[in-house]
Amino acid sequence: MKNRYFKNVVSLKLDKSRCVGCRSCLEVCPHRVFELFEGQSRIRDKDACMECGACAMNCPTDAITVKTGVGCASAILKSIFTGAEPSCECDNSHESDSSCC
């Protein structure tokens, strides 16, 4: 059985007019969200997107936009209390402060 998350929540957008069909997004996407159609990229499975941002990062023409962020409830919970941006920082990290730098 496949792991699937919610439908219609993902912030991924592809501006077709900017796409040059270089396949970069197809190469970096870990969920096969994109496919090539008539020499251009198009979104094949938007709900599979986990907003990691790899496609937008590697798109040479900035045709892709996505609001990236951690898909992690405890990170978001923590950010509510600390007021900081949610980031991937699991607990007990302070225990490692014995090493310098």
Add this chain to the structure above:
Amino acid sequence: MDNQNCSCTNEKKRPTAETTENPDCSCRENQPDQVINAVSCCQMLPTQPSGNTVTRAGRNAHWIIGEIDTPIGIVPVIAPSLNKKDILDGWKVRWGINRMNYKINPGLYGMGSPDQDSPILVSCNYKLSFDALRKELTGLNVWILVIDTNGINVWCAAGKGSFGIKEIVARLIGTRLKEIVSHRKIILPQLGASGVKAQAVFKESGFRVIYGPIRARDIKAFLEADMMISDSMRTVSFTLYDRLVLTPIELVGTIKQSLMIFGVLLLLNFVVKEPFGLIDVGAYVGAVLTGCVLTPVLLPVIPGRAFAFKGWLLGLMGTLAIIAFSHQTISSGISLVGLFGYLLIFPAIAAYYAMNFTGSSTFTSHSGVQKEMRVAVPGLLFSIGAGGLLLLISHLF
């Protein structure tokens, strides 16, 4: 995120540029011949003898099995298989032991007998990831460029930016790779792509980035096929095994809260009429196990999309089972108030821990988790609060 399980830590200040001669500060191991200033070992870095050693692996690095002479110095050769210590240490890390400090020195390493034409694989300095990589490279002759991600796996480090352009470029220049190899290509793990802009790396270092397979076990096939890659090598999975190995750390994370809760129950037992007993503790432990282990393991077959709902559903079934069991074994059973308390509190606890597993999964988006939390967090807070109150009342009177 992560499957590649978010072994995250606070971003600390990392050494900048040309860091090869400045192994990040596990100085005690790396400079056995120097008097170690434990207070600020970093300050000593510029004075350490760099000589013609490209990478300082550290004296305790048992996985170094030789060295290669290159035009710019000696590069350590790593073992293509894991020994007992590697495996044991890896399991400890899965259980949270030394997890935040399980790293190796960044720099250039060799596998087999690489030469100027051998491919360059880029990896992070989390030893669990590094081991997963090297055990798949038996029989290959490759260079491995380990960059400093502060002991974080590639995917998480890419999300945080430490597996990124700046560090990769600095490491490429610092190791003087251009003098070691004749080609200008580096292979990055595909999951590093969220932190790297391939074009920018090329512009700044002259090396062309090729995104290799997601899983280390596909690298051999990828290299043998002239770097042709299949869709399945490009797609991240989240198999039963992937999920299972992530559950110990979830459990370990609950120990502190659990001990506090047991402490409170113990204190309450001095004042309540009906003391909290094995059934209560059992129900709590069951809820934690449901959220941290059972839900992750059964994840794709549990109905629903929201992790919290999946956990709640299993938690509800477990709670009903425990209520039934208690009515069988205890003559008086659980009071009606206590029963409602049970139904409110224990499925909610399971739901909470299941929700936290979103951070370990490989497919949840930020927007999706936010959507889930908008409903789940107020719901769970109310449920746990009201359930706790009812449970207390049922025991008080």
